[in-house]
Amino acid sequence: MTDRTRIALLLAPALLVLAGLFLTGLGLTLLRSFRYLPGLGLTEPDLAAYAAVLTAPGFLRSLALSLWIATASTVIAAVLALAAALLLRQTFPGRTLIAFLVQLNLTIPHIVGAIGILYLVSQSGSFARLAHAAGLISAPAEFPILTHDPYAIGIILLYVWKELPFITLILLANLQTLGEDHEAVARSLGASRWQAFRHVLLPMVLPGLATASALVFAFAFGAYEVPLVLGAHAPKALPVLAWQAWTDTDLASRSEAMAMAVVIAVVGLALLALVARGLRLGGQDAR
Amino acid sequence: MTTLVLDDLRKSYSRAGPAALHGLSLTVASGSLTALLGPSGSGKTTTMKLIAGLIAADSGDIRLGDRSIRDLPPERRGVAMVFQNPLLFPHLTVAGNVGFGLRMRGLPPTRIDASVAEMLDRVRLGDLAQRKPAQLSGGQAQRAALARALILRPEVLLLDEPLSSLDPALRDEMRLLIRTLQRETGITTIVVTHDQAEAVALADRIALLLEGRLVQDDTPQAFYARPATTAVARFFGGVNFIPGTVRDAVFDCAIGPLALPQGLPQGPGLLTIRPESLRLGPGPNLRAAQIVAVDFLGSLTRIDLALDGVALQAMVTPDTARGLSVGARISVSFPPEALWILPH
Numbered sequence: 206m207t208d209r210t211r212i213a214l215l216l217a218p219a220l221l222v223l224a225g226l227f228l229t230g231l232g233l234t235l236l237r238s239f240r241y242l243p244g245l246g247l248t249e250p251d252l253a254a255y256a257a258v259l260t261a262p263g264f265l266r267s268l269a270l271s272l273w274i275a276t277a278s279t280v281i282a283a284v285l286a287l288a289a290a291l292l293l294r295q296t297f298p299g300r301t302l303i304a305f306l307v308q309l310n311l312t313i314p315h316i317v318g319a320i321g322i323l324y325l326v327s328q329s330g331s332f333a334r335l336a337h338a339a340g341l342i343s344a345p346a347e348f349p350i351l352t353h354d355p356y357a358i359g360i361i362l363l364y365v366w367k368e369l370p371f372i373t374l375i376l377l378a379n380l381q382t383l384g385e386d387h388e389a390v391a392r393s394l395g396a397s398r399w400q401a402f403r404h405v406l407l408p409m410v411l412p413g414l415a416t417a418s419a420l421v422f423a424f425a426f427g428a429y430e431v432p433l434v435l436g437a438h439a440p441k442a443l444p445v446l447a448w449q450a451w452t453d454t455d456l457a458s459r460s461e462a463m464a465m466a467v468v469i470a471v472v473g474l475a476l477l478a479l480v481a482r483g484l485r486l487g488g489q490d491a492r
Numbered sequence: 493m494t495t496l497v498l499d500d501l502r503k504s505y506s507r508a509g510p511a512a513l514h515g516l517s518l519t520v521a522s523g524s525l526t527a528l529l530g531p532s533g534s535g536k537t538t539t540m541k542l543i544a545g546l547i548a549a550d551s552g553d554i555r556l557g558d559r560s561i562r563d564l565p566p567e568r569r570g571v572a573m574v575f576q577n578p579l580l581f582p583h584l585t586v587a588g589n590v591g592f593g594l595r596m597r598g599l600p601p602t603r604i605d606a607s608v609a610e611m612l613d614r615v616r617l618g619d620l621a622q623r624k625p626a627q628l629s630g631g632q633a634q635r636a637a638l639a640r641a642l643i644l645r646p647e648v649l650l651l652d653e654p655l656s657s658l659d660p661a662l663r664d665e666m667r668l669l670i671r672t673l674q675r676e677t678g679i680t681t682i683v684v685t686h687d688q689a690e691a692v693a694l695a696d697r698i699a700l701l702l703e704g705r706l707v708q709d710d711t712p713q714a715f716y717a718r719p720a721t722t723a724v725a726r727f728f729g730g731v732n733f734i735p736g737t738v739r740d741a742v743f744d745c746a747i748g749p750l751a752l753p754q755g756l757p758q759g760p761g762l763l764t765i766r767p768e769s770l771r772l773g774p775g776p777n778l779r780a781a782q783i784v785a786v787d788f789l790g791s792l793t794r795i796d797l798a799l800d801g802v803a804l805q806a807m808v809t810p811d812t813a814r815g816l817s818v819g820a821r822i823s824v825s826f827p828p829e830a831l832w833i834l835p836h
Contacts, residue, residue, distance in 0.1 A: 386579050392566040393544045393573040394593035395644060400567075404596070408583040 238463035254460035266440040274357045274442060275426035278364035283418045286372035294380045307370050315367060319434040322363045326351040352435050359435040368421040379413040412484050419480040423473035443469060494557055494647040494680050496520040501552035503538055512538040514704045523678045527685055527695035535704040536684045540650050544573040556647055572646035576653040578633035580625035586636050587621040593644040607643055615639045631662040642673060651683045655690060667694055688728050700724055716766060722834050725764050731805045734763045738833055747800045750777045751828050761833040765826060767807040775825030783820050786813060
């Protein structure tokens, strides 16, 4: 058996799953978003679903909300993860315990976390009652509105809590591979602690940070369950709109759901392509 | 003047474990090239990191000229360090790497570019300025790392095993380059190495560390002719040791009295002679020995001898060794000027 056939055979199961499930699903989604639904007697593909979706009154606000949620939670999680990873790569008493705690919530499903957030920070939640009991506020209802709020604070809070360990883990692995020698060299060449971080360490971890952040962004932009539990009534996040259209009793609105799903996927893919391009350019231009 | 003085430096990495350095005191003359020599674990790299400020000493002082640099951050010590691996910054070009230190100092780009171009020419990397580190060979990367430190004109340059990551063929070239640049710039330089041959070929002076202690600080020649202890003699390839007693200029031992030069310490001691100084054939202090083994090693041949129950080793040229066979008896002489007495 040649090397190439062996590699092809070893990769076959993974490729089969990818092609069979992902690509077929994507293809079917595309067909349906173009209103090709032979079961319903629709055999002439058109752009009516896209037109309906893009011109619907709330669409732009929903798109903006989803972009806001994804951007804010990614940026906050990335900055905090960088700080956490820098701290955790050092040795100090209790480091193992803290590293374990940081990783713990990777195992908790998003929806469970969302319900937890609801119990903790909603106006009838534990924090509101604690603040009331401590005399900080005169009634639980005076607690700031952090869930079902127009700024999506509860959703962002959940995503930051959930994605922070993910980015931290990737950065930590990255930092441990790099070691601290490059910074030591930078210091001995006259760089201050900040300059060594800014001009040596940060550029070296940037590819890993950007890739992890792009994945987090794409997820926060496209997932519907957290905004469904914690989001405001209006505007709704784009994935929630798609979910509602999909579950609508009117079968025709399924095409609109598919069109929205395609819009979400295109934004996510465009972002990943942009990051990949940025990393390539950064690799060429830096000096 | 940039004489570097290490004064009773102590360092332990853990409270329970053994100390890495037990009170190291060493003076490195301004403009000299000193080799810090020792086997792995002897405290060489610890000493370098202490001088560079990458770790803190438990006690003791580090002075450059008349100022203490012990409590200064690394970037304000005037000490640049080149590590065992080149550790070029992968996201910067060769020129970007070499100009790094000057950029950190905030020099204007035009001046940096000029300095970088000049420095790259001196290490013969002029035409690779725009390459990324990943596109360099091991020797090129090490030269770029050297240029990156030298361009800063540091008061002290530290080189940690600069040749160990290179192929043997590239080592001579790099050694010559270090030697030449050091002479041209006159920068006080310390080279860490575990290889005594490398230390001898490179340095004006050698400081030998064994188990966290400085055992001898001397010229390369002195380590062969006048080692301070048996351990030093062994580290430099000494193998012939005969216990006995010095009385006036005579050494009494198992192989009979041997004439010594004047002025050696009296009383019990360990006589040593370099294997390459032991002469096969007639001469002063003549004895008869039996050949135990003859091993051809390339440019030299090793002869193992037995002399009245004492094992000795001689290194001779293959020409001298021609015709010698195991079991034969030959005459061996001990030139008095090659004899040295170690404390026993």
